Amino acid sequence: MQNPPGLVRRLLEAIVAYTWFFETCDDSVLDDDTALKQMEYAAYLLGQLPDGDKQHLVEELAAIAAAETDPAYREFIATFSFAMGISEE
Incomplete structure (x- = not known):
């Protein structure tokens, strides 16, 4: 089954948005340890992808x-692949 056009991008945008939330929310909204655990789990799942899929994500990012x-969000997205262990750059 072929992925519909834009599916990967939309899913990646959702992952980035949620990790941005975890990164920036106040600890009165979400406990820091819980936020970190969720971000680490997302990184783990992304890290399980084959190298070709990781490269596709880097290009989409x-x-x-x-x-x-938004400059701050743009910087977060630009460094997302490295921070999540998808790429080494």
Whole structure:
């Protein structure tokens, strides 16, 4: 089964948005340890992907970052693949 166009991008945007929330929310909203645990689990799942899929995600992240207008969020997206262990750069 072929993925519908845009499916990977939308799912990746959702993952990035949730990890941004975990990264930036106040500890009165979500306990720091819980946020870290969720981010580590997301990194673990992404790390299980084959190298070709990881490269696809890196390319999608670059496109998403390039289109982002908020500087802080753009920087988060631009460094996401490294921070999550998807790439070494």
